[in-house]
Amino acid sequence: MIMKKEDLQALLNDMSLEEKIMQLVQLPGQTFEETAAVTGLADMEKAKKMKSLAGSVLGLHGADKIKAIQKEYMENHPHHIPLMFMLDVIHGHDTVFPCPLAQGATFDPEVARVGAQVQAKEAAADGVQVTFSPMADLVRDARWGRVVESTGEDPYLNGLMTAAMVKGYQGDSIADKEHVAACVKHFAAYGAAEAGRDYNTCEISEHTLRDQYLQGYRLPISEGARLVMTSFNTLNGIPSSGNKWLMRDVLRDEMGFDGVLISDWAAIAEMVNWGFAQDLKEAAALAMDAGVDIDMCTESYSGSLEALIKEGRVSEALLDKAVMRVLELKNDLGLFEDPYHGASEERYKEITLSKDSREKARDAVRKSLVLLENKEGTLPLSSKKIALIGPYVDDKDTHSAWAITCNKENNITLRQAFEEEFAGSDVEVKYSNGSLMVDNDSDLGFLKFHSDTFREDNDRLMKEALEIADECDTIIMCLGESLMQSGESTSRAKITLPQVQLELFGKVKEKGKKLITLIFTGRPLDLGDIPEVSDALLICWRPGTESGHGIVDVLTGKTSPQGKLPMSFPWTVGQEPLYYNRFNTGRPKPFEGASIFTSRYLDCPNEARYPFGFGLTYSEFEISEVKLDKTSITRGSSASDKAIASVEIKNTGAYAATQTVQLYIRDMAGSVVRPIKELKGFKKVSLGPGENSQVSFEITEEMLKFWTASNRFESEAGKFKVFIGLDSATENEAEFELV
Ligand code: BGC
DSSP, X not given: OOOOHHHHHHHHHHSOHHHHHHXXXXXXXXXXXXXXXXXXXXXXXXXXXXXXXXXXXXXXXXXXXHHHHHHHHHHHSTTOOOOEEEEOOSSBSSSBOOOHHHHHHHTOHHHHHHHHHHHHHHHHHTTOOEEOOOBOOOOOOTTSGGGGGSOOSOHHHHHHHHHHHHHHHHOSOTTSTTOOEEEEEEETTGGGOGGGOTTOOBOOOHHHIIIIITHHHHHHHHTTOSEEEXXXXXXXXXXXXXXXXXXXXXXXXXXXXXXXXXXXXXXXXXXXXXXXXXXXXXXXXHHHHHTXXXXXXXXXXXXXXXXXXXXXXXXXXXXXXXXXXXXXHHHHTTTTTOTTTTOOHHHHHHHTTOHHHHHHHHHHHHHHOEXXXXXXXXXXXXXXXXXXXXXXXXXXXXXXXXXXXXXXXXXXXXHHHHHHHHTTSSOEEEEEOOSOSSOTXXXXXXXXXXXXXXXXXXXXXXXXXXXXXXXXXXXXXXXXXXXXXXXXXXXXXXXXXXXXXXXXXXXXXXXXXXXXXXXEOSSOOOOTTHHHHOSEEEEXXXXXXXXXXXXXXXXXXXXXXXXXXXXXXXXXXXGOSOOSSOOOOSSOSSOTTOSSXXXXXXXXXXXXXXXXXXXXXXXXXXXXXXXXXXSEEOTTTOTTOEXXXXXXXXXXXXXXXXXXXXXXXXXXXOSSOOOSOEEEEEEEEEEOTTOEEEEEEEEEGGGGOEEOTTSSEEOOOEEEEEEEESSTTOOOEEXXXXX
């Protein structure tokens, strides 16, 4: 039985000031495990004292361990209030699904929902009650390493995908033992970090903030995510954790969020580093004013709130509200009845990495792979003599750095999957790593990779690779960024593959064999000459546990690839930030009459090398002109006034395949300049060879609203273009008016 509001209030009334403050303090798991010191909490001895009252902990998992900690904690707590256990379960607990960016590539919210459901089930059995996911940050700059955690550069897609994740994590009730509470992060605009450098400042006009950056957070919040996390960045000069306008006016009042607002790791204390607060005490006061309920891993709240309240700088009523939100979350998780939230070693062992979960992860891999090139129908594979070359041939690090609980031994490599697939057949497959993963002395964040025998080792691998290249007719190059090159604090100013892999590619291409290139990556890359030289090119992202299986399913043609790029791939890093929904400028290219003085680069196209929404299948599709059932919609008159835009799509190729038909709209003139295209809908159609289908989209006034010069979300009368096509570069358009 969940506690009643009055019981919670009575509990709150009975708590001491210290007890209340400590509900707002989150400690790192290390404090409970008594291991090394961690950032933010300099004084470990003090942290240990704090642990008897701290309201929540992050980073722990393991049913027995958590049960033991919880039992001891509750016995010693004056009011026996349970501790709350949080962890980053981002794209997998044990069964690891493709990274969020790859999930964005599926254009299929159901994939995200199912993935989150599996993760929640495994994590909950393992003792986790809250996950710090989904990340709904809009990302436009491939230099930023955290793009791997986002579903991409489009706010509409982000909203749908992350809302589906919330649904999957939370289910119908977070009290359910197979579910966890979700936390939307990082509020707000963390993805706009200047120059793609992590933790950097963000300068965004209120218009762009509201029209673009805040959009992706809306849907997962309205889906009922129970927590929101502040971001590390400043937004127009104000660190998020102290931004009262952003947190109170926008997040709580406008967006209606009434759950727990937690700071990011040490973000309250970092307001001192930013030069926004003089000391931890001022930081605590500013964060409380802004409405941040939980201080993640610093001593700001624990060390200063009591004094701030006694001095009258922070009111006890404000404190009580924050504490009540934390108690309500605990109550809704059912922790007052079952403080372990169903954690059980037996159950965990029974359900984790189940056949069914692995099959779901495999399906997600198949749907997330993006085919960028397939010259003369190179894929699906038809060769009987294949060489797999490259550092990803048998590498188990196919998850992302944010699959922190992943045991990589469970990951299926390409080699394993090829061996399974072709055992006993007449297809001969040879394998060679060909090169090391990264260049010598690469900075990989947690470690600097160095090998004294780098050259010799690499030469040996290259020699072996070139030998097997001679013995086959088709080469599959398995290249990519290292696991450690995307994720938090992995910004890159050069977004190419490691040089050592490019050297390998350069030598292998000279063999003149059929070349299929697979790229494992957590971000869009500058692919150099790989697209031109390769006969086929498949972006595999960071696919997780079922990597090898899902990729082999696609390579062999058991299923056609269907992924679409969730972020633009550039020609070169100098184009970043790069996103399709940009403005036209006053001098777009081509610009008649003044062709030199246009908005362009002298040495590179403006457009992406591969645009948002792009991805091939094994088949060919023809799409008809856009038909509109009427050419005007009446503004405001009736909510039901809408136009129907439709196309006929036909599979004209030889394979059954699934296409993603995309709807974009352009507002031709507004009180504020509008993007050249914005995704407003998409539909998946599966068609066999020769089959066709009609795909229709409703266009409503609601879809035409934007943040206008009057500082409101509203529509403006005028002309619009509607585009329906297979990627964001489509020019298949029709016009209509809002009158
Ligand atoms: C990250 C968050 C994460 C938190 C807790 C921070 O460094 O920015 O995304 O949830 O750590 O692990």
